[in-house]
Amino acid sequence: MTNVENEATQQTEAGGERPKRKGPxxxxxxxxxxxxxxxxxxxxxxxxxxRLNEQRAMVGRPGESVLxxxxxxxxxxxxxxxxxxxxxxxxxxxxxxxxxxDELDADWDNVRIERAPGxxxxxxxxxxxxxxxxxxxxxxxLAGLSWxxxxxxxxxxxxxxxxxxxxxxxxxxEGMRHAGASAxxxxxxxxAKSWGVPVEEVDIKGGxxxxxxxxxxxxxxxxxxxxxYDPPARLPFKSKSAYTQIGKSRPRFDIPxxxxxxxxxxxxxxxxxxxxxxxxxxxxxxxxLESVDAAPASGRRGVVKVATxxxxxxxxxxxxxxAREAVRALDPVWSPGENAQLSSAETIKSMEAAVRSSGLKKxxxxxxxxxxxxxxxxxAIERVYTVPYLAHAAMETVxxxxxxxxxxxxxxxxxxxxLVAKYQAAKxxxxxxxxxxxxxxxxxxxxxxxxxxxxxxxxxxxxxxxxDAPVNLIYTREEDxxxxxxxxxxxxxxxxxxxxxxxxxxxxxxxxxxxxPKDASRFPYDVSGLDVRFANGNSAAxxxxxxxxxxxxxxxxxxxxxxxxxxxxxQDPYIYRRALLEHNPRMLAVLxxxxxxxxxxxxxxxxxxxxxxxxxxxxxTVVCEVAEVxxxxxxxxxxxxxxxxxxxxxxxxxxxxxxxMESGVVYGLTAALYGEIEFENGQVVQxxxxxxxxxRMADCPNIEVKVLESGARTGGAGExxxxxxxxxxxxxxxxxxxxxxxxxxxSPPGAQLGA
Amino acid sequence: MRLSINxxxxxxxxxxxxxxxxxxxxxxxxxxxxxSCGVAACGACTVLIDGQPVRTCVTPVGSVSETAEITTIExxxxxxxxxxxxxxxxEHQAPQCGFCQSGQILAAxxxxxxxxxPTDEEIDAAMTNICRCGSYPRIRKAIxxxxxxxxxxxxxxxxxxxxxxxx
Ligand code: FES
Ligand code: FES
Numbered sequence: 030m031t032n033v034e035n036e037a038t039q040q041t042e043a044g045g046e047r048p049k050r051k052g053p054x055x056x057x058x059x060x061x062x063x064x065x066x067x068x069x070x071x072x073x074x075x076x077x078x079x080r081l082n083e084q085r086a087m088v089g090r091p092g093e094s095v096l097x098x099x100x101x102x103x104x105x106x107x108x109x110x111x112x113x114x115x116x117x118x119x120x121x122x123x124x125x126x127x128x129x130x131d132e133l134d135a136d137w138d139n140v141r142i143e144r145a146p147g148x149x150x151x152x153x154x155x156x157x158x159x160x161x162x163x164x165x166x167x168x169x170x171l172a173g174l175s176w177x178x179x180x181x182x183x184x185x186x187x188x189x190x191x192x193x194x195x196x197x198x199x200x201x202x203e204g205m206r207h208a209g210a211s212a213x214x215x216x217x218x219x220x221a222k223s224w225g226v227p228v229e230e231v232d233i234k235g236g237x238x239x240x241x242x243x244x245x246x247x248x249x250x251x252x253x254x255x256x257x258y259d260p261p262a263r264l265p266f267k268s269k270s271a272y273t274q275i276g277k278s279r280p281r282f283d284i285p286x287x288x289x290x291x292x293x294x295x296x297x298x299x300x301x302x303x304x305x306x307x308x309x310x311x312x313x314x315x316x317x318l319e320s321v322d323a324a325p326a327s328g329r330r331g332v333v334k335v336a337t338x339x340x341x342x343x344x345x346x347x348x349x350x351x352a353r354e355a356v357r358a359l360d361p362v363w364s365p366g367e368n369a370q371l372s373s374a375e376t377i378k379s380m381e382a383a384v385r386s387s388g389l390k391k392x393x394x395x396x397x398x399x400x401x402x403x404x405x406x407x408x409a410i411e412r413v414y415t416v417p418y419l420a421h422a423a424m425e426t427v428x429x430x431x432x433x434x435x436x437x438x439x440x441x442x443x444x445x446x447x448l449v450a451k452y453q454a455a456k457x458x459x460x461x462x463x464x465x466x467x468x469x470x471x472x473x474x475x476x477x478x479x480x481x482x483x484x485x486x487x488x489x490x491x492x493x494x495x496x497d498a499p500v501n502l503i504y505t506r507e508e509d510x511x512x513x514x515x516x517x518x519x520x521x522x523x524x525x526x527x528x529x530x531x532x533x534x535x536x537x538x539x540x541x542x543x544x545x546p547k548d549a550s551r552f553p554y555d556v557s558g559l560d561v562r563f564a565n566g567n568s569a570a571x572x573x574x575x576x577x578x579x580x581x582x583x584x585x586x587x588x589x590x591x592x593x594x595x596x597x598x599x600q601d602p603y604i605y606r607r608a609l610l611e612h613n614p615r616m617l618a619v620l621x622x623x624x625x626x627x628x629x630x631x632x633x634x635x636x637x638x639x640x641x642x643x644x645x646x647x648x649x650t651v652v653c654e655v656a657e658v659x660x661x662x663x664x665x666x667x668x669x670x671x672x673x674x675x676x677x678x679x680x681x682x683x684x685x686x687x688x689x690m691e692s693g694v695v696y697g698l699t700a701a702l703y704g705e706i707e708f709e710n711g712q713v714v715q716x717x718x719x720x721x722x723x724x725r726m727a728d729c730p731n732i733e734v735k736v737l738e739s740g741a742r743t744g745g746a747g748e749x750x751x752x753x754x755x756x757x758x759x760x761x762x763x764x765x766x767x768x769x770x771x772x773x774x775x776s777p778p779g780a781q782l783g784a
Numbered sequence: 785m786r787l788s789i790n791x792x793x794x795x796x797x798x799x800x801x802x803x804x805x806x807x808x809x810x811x812x813x814x815x816x817x818x819x820s821c822g823v824a825a826c827g828a829c830t831v832l833i834d835g836q837p838v839r840t841c842v843t844p845v846g847s848v849s850e851t852a853e854i855t856t857i858e859x860x861x862x863x864x865x866x867x868x869x870x871x872x873x874x875e876h877q878a879p880q881c882g883f884c885q886s887g888q889i890l891a892a893x894x895x896x897x898x899x900x901x902p903t904d905e906e907i908d909a910a911m912t913n914i915c916r917c918g919s920y921p922r923i924r925k926a927i928x929x930x931x932x933x934x935x936x937x938x939x940x941x942x943x944x945x946x947x948x949x950x951x
Contacts, residue, residue, distance in 0.1 A: 119880065280877060287882030288870040288889060290816020290857035297815035305810065330799065348810030349819070350802055424820050424828060424883040424916045473818070473883030474916050506821045684877060688922070692880060695918025718825040718914060727908035729920035 099129065099145075099208040106139050106236065106247035113145040114200060115445045115472055115479075119689055119747045120281035121197070124681040128201045131274035132209025132267055135248070136236025142282050147447025147467035197681055202743045210264035212248075215255035220246060223254065269679070269740075278684035283471075295429045295442040295470045296349075296503050303430070303499040304333050304345040306492050307352035310512050311340045313365035313711035314571050318342060320362045326355035335359070336495045343492055349503055371569055371711040373418055373518060379567045380520035380541035381413065389539055389562035392550050398558030401535035405526045410597055412523050414586050415772040416755075418706035419516035419575055420713075422721060425473020426509035431489035432499035433458065438465045438490065439499075443472030445480040453483060457490040476696065477574035482514035510721060511713040514573025515706055517542045521586040525556075531598025532609065534558060540586065542568055546648075549579035552587060553616060553646060554609035570708055576696055577748040580647040584752030585701075585759070585773065588643035592760040593769065602760060603629050603642050615676060615739050616651050620644050622674035622735050623653035634765070638669070641761025643753035649744025650677040654694065654753040656730070658761030666775050668698060668758055673734045673750065678741035686746045687734040693750020694732050699724040701755035703776045722776070786850050789814065790859030800846025804838075805829045807845045808856060816857035816886045820914075827913030830887035831856050837894040857886035860893065868937065869893050872930035873923075880917035887913050892927050900938075901931045 101109040110126035122142040130140050213233050220238045221228040230241045239245040269275075286292040311317060321342045323335035331351035336343045342361050346352035383389075402409045429442025431454070438458045444450035447467050455462035472479065489502040504512070521540040525533045535558035538550060543563040550561050575581065595605035603624045610617045624630070624642065632640050637659060644653040657670040673690045680686045703722040707714040715721040759770035787794050787807070794812055808817050808831065820828035822841045829841040832855040833848065848854070860867045866874065869892050879885045888911070895902055895910040902910065907927055915923070 280874070283882070284874055284877060284879050287879035287885050288866065288873045289861050290814070290886055292882050293815070294883060296819065299813055299815070348806055350806035350810070422916060424826070424881065424914065425818070426820065472881060474881040476916075503819070506823070688877060688880065691921055692918040695920065696916070717823055718821050719823065723914045723916065724918075725914060726911040726920045726924065729918070732921050
């Protein structure tokens with residue numbers, strides 16, 4: 030099927046016949062996580078250099094040298110780091126460039142960044158290069174993602190994944206470091222040869238290639254000559270103490286264009302003859318369009334066409350407002366299909382029943398917990414928690430531009446994985462993928478929405494097939510909100526038996542709906558018996574990855590329950606957690622740091638506030654959050670302060686990391702306070718920000734972030750800030766009022782507080 | 785009809801009920817002003833009309849006076865020279881995805897022109913734009929920083945004025 034798969038097959042059968050790359054690194058790649066989980070072991074031999082010619086053709090510039098798939102060097106010594114990721118607003122390109130520049134000892138003032146084209150040649154930067162180095166395991170967060178499990182690795186190698194907070198860990202700490210070391214290898218050799226000196230005497234410092242004699246040169250001078258050298262798969266990396274770029278808060282490259290209106294998002298794309306499309310999709314997921322009378326739209330000013338899709342009607346016009354007004358004037362007849370009765374209230378009821386049933390699937394279990402709890406009967410502590418469906422609601426509604434012309438398809442848009450977009454568009458259009466070109470635009474937020482749930486791309490392509498003009502499809506906020514792929518609702522039945530000392534002896538966590546990552550339900554505390562089970566299949570609503578995915582759910586369940594156990598044990602919730610985390614020094618350090626920042630031990634609460642704490646490890650990063658909670662006279666919860674301690678192992682751009690922690694807190698707090706999507710009669714009830722409210726400046730806490738670097742494998746930044754906040758706030762409400770919050774959201778204000 | 789946007793006159797032949805947002809974006813093709821909610825709930829579409837922040841997604845173009853001066857995000861900087869608000873935004877690395885930021889910057893610009901040194905409460909009251917990336921803490925800091933920068937510029941200008949007088 031794909032090149033990669035062919036290579037993989039070759040590699041597995043013939044075992045390494047590419048001449049220059051023999052050796053231990055060319056072994057079968059066995060993914061730790063996958064092999065253990067499903068026995069999948071797939072061989073792949075991917076050289077980052079094998080496609081260099083193809084890559085050069087795509088990102089080459091006259092006079093500049095494409096040294097590696099991720100690096101172009103210009104005669105003026107400026108270097109462009111080419112990174113195979115979408116920037117979802119996290120500044121990942123800057124951080125990735127820091128890693129490469131560090132390993133190469135480049136001069137930061139000469140560093141630029143460029144998004145790699147959405148082309149197969151640029152797939153797998155991280156996975157491929159990491160593999161070629163030969164000493165790499167795929168980190169657990171990545172291995173746990175379902176698309177890695179359900180799609181073959183060979184196919185995965187053709188992705189440009191951005192999600193699972195893996196960009197830094199994989200592309201960065203593996204791929205970019207290798208690229209930097211490779212460039213160093215190539216440049217120093219080229220210089221040594223030209224200078225007629227042993228390569229051991231040549232080094233790179235501060236962006237200059239230098240020789241012991243005092244001779245020196247910029248990168249530009251030897252870039253072309255460096256291409257002669259083929260760096261080995263394994264190269265030594267700098268030690269942490271020698272880092273000059275990693276650990277520095279470099280300003281993000283993308284920010285200047287975001288303060289002057291220059292950044293182009295897909296709705297901003299302007300092409301000759303382009304039409305704007307406004308769409309109305311079947312209000313019930315899975316429903317189809319029966320019929321529509323085009324007349325109310327057709328005669329309107331600027332309207333070019335009324336187009337239909339099996340599940341939608343759209344209007345093309347010369348500007349978006351005319352298209353939107355026209356499509357609103359239509360009265361389409363829908364056939365709702367099997368989801369006509371879909372009701373979130375009923376779904377949650379069925380989940381409540383499911384978590385009490387006996388037919389649950391095993392997540393993980395040990396130590397006979399089920400029996401201990403059964404035997405304890407009424408003596409077991411039992412609590413039930415519920416979380417609702419959530420929409421992504423990025424500020425930029427979904428949409429993209431599609432243009433079919435001359436048998437080719439061009440796309441302008443923002444996708445978390447540009448290659449998935451390319452293949453999907455090709456499939457939808459029924460043309461080979463090499464006839465599809467994806468142009469990147471900025472991404473106005475995504476939070477998972479633009480990963481593997483890019484139905485809007487299919488719609489744009491199918492609409493583009495009905496005209497010669499480029500089609501700029503823009504969703505209204507209402508369509509964006511009601512046609513999302515939602516974070517699932519979930520219910521957990523948590524039970525525990527405490528010992529004499531108050532520590533849990535057995536714990537059972539039975540929950541509804543399991544998606545990704547598989548470690549999200551992991552109970553981090555010391556307990557001898559665990560029984561974690563789940564029921565899938567109760568939720569018929571469209572599902573999509575939502576910032577931190579299942580961690581957002583289990584962060585609430587586990588951290589609320591442990592807080593309740595602390596209370597049952599008559600202990601301070603921080604001290605209780607502490608005692609149960611003694612086996613995990615990394616989490617303990619983060620817990621202590623957050624408690625200390627918040628002044629936990631000396632917090633008086635005299636002025637009508639209280640603190641709540643929660644900790645969650647996700648995507649390789651441990652985050653503990655302490656929320657200060659207040660309640661107004663009307664019963665509304667407010668959160669004036671949040672203290673965050675986070676350990677991502679190693680931090681590349683501290684300010685960027687801090688920014689992501691702040692972002693994760695605000696995103697999670699919006700969900701905790703206000704977020705709820707409901708289905709009634711198959712349709713989503715919430716339409717816009719007036720009934721799906723957001724945290725704004727006035728209700729945004731002060732957020733203080735402390736970054737710890739334990740040296741553990743580099744974890745993520747974009748997602749791990751989100752999971753703890755809901756529980757921290759709920760626990761704070763308990764500390765303040767004595768009322769437990771077991772259901773989200775906390776709003777409408779005071780609803781559960783009986784104020 | 786005729787509108788003045790960023791100091792440039794534009795002759796327009798559009799329905800008077802068309803929201804100003806779409807005139808700016810799709811007729812004049814200044815795309816820095818964003819569409820997000822369409823119902824005046826988020827502020828992404830904010831521009832300044834005679835210095836006042838206006839949510840253009842619900843402002844019929846016909847209601848805008850022909851003599852009004854409209855400022856969009858593209859009209860703030862002169863060349864590469866950023867306004868104090870824009871510079872503070874960069875300094876504090878406020879934007880993430882950036883989609884809300886044109887509106888945020890214009891709302892902050894209007895706030896500072898009326899309240900040169902706003903308190904946190906005044907910022908809370910004036911800055912009601914939504915940012916899904918959660919850049920609020922940085923926006924708050926950036927507004928305070930821009931206020932200081934503006935005050936310094938004013939003091940410097942006053943100082944210069946004084947020395948000019950003396951001369
Ligand atoms: S788009 Fe105008 S306020 Fe949201
Ligand atoms: S920066 Fe992304 S919405 Fe504000």
